[in-house]
Amino acid sequence: SVVGSFYVFALWIGIGVYAIYDWLSTYSKSKLIAPAISLLCLAAVPGILISQNWDDHDRSNRRTAHAMAVNYLESCDPNAIIFTIGDNDTFPLWYAQEIEGIRTDVRVVCTSLFNVDWYIDQMKRKAYESEPIPSKLTHDKYKWGTRDYIIKEVVTKDTLDIDQFIDFVTSDDKRTKYGHVLKQQGYDTAGQRNQDLGANYAPTEHVRIPVNKENVLRNGIVPLKYAAKIVDYIDIKIEDQAIYKNRLMMLDIIAENNWERPIYFSGGAFGDDDYIWMKDYLQLDGFAYKLVPIKTPIADNNPFDMGRIDSEKMYQLVKNWKWGNSGNLDVYHDVETRRNSITYRGHIARLIETLINENELEKAEEIADLAMEKMPVDIFGYYTFLEPFIGAYYEVKAKEKARNLYKNVTLKYQESLTYYSRVSERNQSKYIQTIYSDIERYKSLVDTISLYEEEGFIKIEMEKFNGFLRLFTGEDPETSFESDDTEGSNTMP
Incomplete structure (x- = not known):
């Protein structure tokens, strides 16, 4: 067509x-x-x-994709393994390694390809400076059409050691097959497919991964200063109804590695299985999430902030990030480049928060300045992700910087609301979510400054906000701005 x-x-x-x-x-x-x-x-x-x-x-001088690839690789410790998800977080890393020879000691494992036998075989061979992946499963255990998925049929609530679990789900013994357990439970298997009856099954959803503390410390998986935080084991719960081949191979690597090589995840997805059900045992290092035997539960109100932060290590990584001309005003930054700023800003905001909590205010301000320099407000958009930086500037006593950033961001919301206030009611109804979101985000900024600013400045900004709110609500300016108990109650036609 x-x-x-x-x-x-x-x-x-x-x-x-x-x-x-x-x-x-x-x-x-x-x-x-x-x-x-x-x-x-x-x-x-x-x-x-x-x-x-x-x-x-015009893509000339735009090197942001290349910079991001280098940042991913440089986030990894020597001789690491990093699990990637798909095209966007894999191909740039391959380019950096294959063409420019950057960090060829890091083994990039694309989990989207980890379902096919030829790719698994490839991962079991040495590549440049990277050793083969640790794996005990032979080709016949994962060849094409074999163990493409393993059905979870819980017959016990016991927790199996990871080695026992893998031995069971890769065994050729008839007693480990799905057909056997169905017959044991009295089911009629006449209508079942032979390939299902002959497939392995997972007898439990609870698996335990032992932690060799000596290996963890010797190989620098966790620095000595955090030794007391290391757990004795990691218990995982397989929530999914089946284990696909790529997850089985990832578990095999975890079992055979025994904390010898650092293992990372690119963070390109948020599913529990993408992290082999260990999202509570991550550490954000630069761009990558490192698997560490230190439990850091994810907050229910912020499920995207995964992992702990070692501020000393993270600070050095961020300071050495490549930016690929992202702060150059003469370079055209396309949609994908601007969208990638979400990742940059999110990681940096978490580092700044940690530095402030540790009373490292100068470092926190330095990193905030770096973010503003490399990702200018006028170019990169996504203003919601700038809110933490406004609060951070106030926390580090940089009031003028906080005010300037606040004014720049609120100006964007003001321009947007002014535009939508001038379109027809029909078009307003089409973009009601955008209008509502802009008002809510604007109000959130006013709430932020109300925690730090003097009364006069707060009053002026409240009045400005009320003026833009009345473009859609018609409320009296003295009553349209309420306290937190009415937040989110604004209505629009």
Whole structure:
């Protein structure tokens, strides 16, 4: 269909050129009109397209994808293994390693490919400076069509050691097959597929991963200063109804590694199985999440803030991040580049919060300044993720910086609300969620400054907010701004 549309478009171009020729022919019978018109259109059409679209497509000097790939690799300790999810967090890392030879000691394992036998075989071979993945499963255990998924059929609430669990689900003994357990439970298996009956099953959803503390400390998985926080074991609960081959292979690596090599996750997803059900045992190092035997439960009210932070290590990593000209105002930053700022800002905000809690105020301000320099407000958008930086500047006693950032961000909401207030009610109803979100985020900023600013400044900003709120609600300015007990109660047509 796409090719067909180009054919039709080309026909219209030809008709348009002929129409110009036909019109000019009424004024002149010169034989040069046809070639002249053809040459003029040949130059004018692409010329117009270039003049209108070049600045929106110019990728010169934009190195943000490359910088992000390097940051992922440099986040990993030597001889590490990093599990990636798919294209976006894998291909740039492959480029950095294969073409530029950056951190070839890190083994990149793409979990989307970890379902196929040829890729698993590839991971079991040494590559550059990276040793093969630790794995005891032989090719016949994971070959094509074998153990593509393992059904969870809970027959015991006991917790199995990870080695016992893997031995059971990869065993060829008939007693470990799904058909056997169904017969033991009295089910009629006549209607079941042979491939299901002959497949292995997981007899429990509880698996225990022992922690070799000596290996953890010797290999620098956890520094000595945190030795008291190391747990004796990690218990995981497999919530899913089946274990797919890529998760089985990841568990195999965990079991065989025995805390010898650092293991990381790219953080490209938030499913429990993407972290092999160990999201409570992560540490954010730069861009990657490191598996550590220190329990850090995820807060129910903020499920995206995964893992603990070693502020000393994280600070050094962030200070050495590559930015790929992201702060260059002369470079066009496309949608994907701007969207990646969510990751940058989120990680940096967490580091700043940790530094403030540890009373490292100078470092916190330094990192906040770095974020503002490399990701200017006017270019990168996503203003919601700037709210923590406003509060952070107030916390480190940088009031002017806090005020300037507050004014820059509120200006964006003011411009947006002004625009939507001038469109028809019909169009307002189409964008009601955007309007409501802008008002809520604007109000959240006013709430933030009310914790730190003097009364006069707060009153002025409240009045400004009320003025924009009344564009949609018609409420009296003296009553439209309420305390926290009415937050979120604003209504709009």
